[in-house]
Amino acid sequence: MNVxxxxxxxxxxxxxxxxxxLKEADFCDYHFHDEKGRIIVTIEGAGVEEEIQxxxxxxxxxxxxxxxxxxxYSEDELNAERDKLEAVGDDLPEWLNDENAKKRDIVYNGDLKDRF
Incomplete structure (x- = not known):
């Protein structure tokens, strides 16, 4: 499901x-608008093709x-990312599960493996 x-x-x-x-349409859900003519709606579809239609x-x-x-939001993409995390298994750094870890203590060393 995509939203x-x-x-x-x-x-x-x-x-x-x-x-x-838009409120009467059966293919979207109206949420709000402003006086400048901007309107926010959401659409759902089984896939991108349905959403594009x-x-x-x-x-x-x-x-x-x-x-x-x-x-x-794509449920398939979310599930693929969850699968990647599960595949890492116990290779995650211990500090990721440390409730006392502070974001200011995280040191980023860069990762170029996916750059090219």
């Missing part, structure tokens, strides 16, 4: 009209100037 937030831009004179259309529906609405994904 993305969308920033929709319209002219201030059309903001109430677009907000009502929903984004295009918003972009094609009359009086919408722009609609762009702002933040995205």
């Amino acid at each position: 993305s937030s969308i920033v929709v831009q319209t002219s201030p004179k059309f903001v109430e009209e677009i907000v009502e259309k 929903k984004l295009v529906k918003i972009q094609e609405m009359e009086h919408v100037i722009a609609a762009d994904m702002s933040f995205a």
